[in-house]
């Protein structure tokens with residue numbers, strides 16, 4: 531650890547220091563030459579006087595479950611009472627997002643809500659016009675392929691982006707939770723939905739450095755990493771809210787208790803992490819959804835969610851990956867409405883206004899599913915009382931059943 535420039539130097543035989551990741555002070559990637567053993571190299575690095583700690587670069591995957599079912603409506607937004615629409619027209623877009631498999635930023639339902647780096651949009655191809663270290667990063671960056679085109683070759687990021695902020699009221703396709711928002715595409719997972727932790731940290735670093743106040747993190751499964759926790763804590767110190775998927779169960783697809791078996795990054799104990807489980811359209815915890823009475827905060831719709839897909843179309847997907855952007859989108863709406871709030875106030879508002887549900891009791895810190903209308907201070911009126919269960923018919927013929935009559939006036 532140190533704040534001096536180390537990239538390109540050889541710390542030990544076979545270990546070349548790579549890129550700096552200054553989101554965490556002194557953090558660097560280290561490349562190991564062929565023929566050297568990872569465990570041996572880690573042990574030597576740990577004992578080097580310059581090194582505070584060293585970890586293997588971990589593997590990350592998306593938190594989506596395959597699903598082929600067809601629905602023809604976005605129940606999740608119906609369930610949220612379409613509240614994004616109620617307040618949309620006068621909201622200034624302040625939020626921006628980290629979408630990890632990239633985004634089809636030309637999708638007709640997304641293009642108008644993509645973040646634009648104006649200096650690059652009006653700049654020269656092949657030139658880092660704004661001097662932020664990334665060439666041609668107009669809508670974000672691709673940390674997997676190391677270029678300025680974070681388009682989506684997987685489908686996951688475009689789906690997540692549409693749930694956060696597909697353009698609303700445009701006579702096209704679907705509607706995001708926030709109709710008018712800025713989505714920054716930060717890709718660090720490849721076409722197969724997997725990638726490395728160091729690229730994830732660089733993406734988070736970019737998000738913080740370029741003004742994204744919220745990140746949507748629909749991935750996970752890596753082991754505990756002190757380095758990743760330090761990165762999230764550094765993002766917190768910059769005021770950044772980190773919304774993360776609770777994960778999609780064990781190898782059989784059955785949700786597990788994250789309190790007993792932590793799932794990262796949702797499980798990192800930094801107070802800017804908001805961990806999200808998935809419910810279905812009956813407000814029941816999805817069978818695949820992880821849970822945790824102390825480690826998972828809220829639930830959101832995550833089964834058969836209709837959203838955007840690369841190439842201009844739409845598709846249904848299920849997973850805590852799909853629940854998480856509902857919360858990220860709501861966080862943006864709350865933050866838009868309360869611009870002076872800090873990340874912890876936004877989290878408190880979302881948590882404290884969730885609908886506590888019997889089916890979630892004891893499974894989440896809140897036991898609740900998010901409620902956008904209540905979170906925005908505009909709760910829906912209670913539904914009208916149900917009609918009487920039985921009409922006041924009598925058993926006039928005394929045959930054990932109530933008679934009913936049709937009476938024609940006249």
Ligand code: CA
Nearest residue numbers: 658660662664
């Ligand atoms: Ca740039």
Ligand code: CA
Nearest residue numbers: 653654657666
């Ligand atoms: Ca450029």
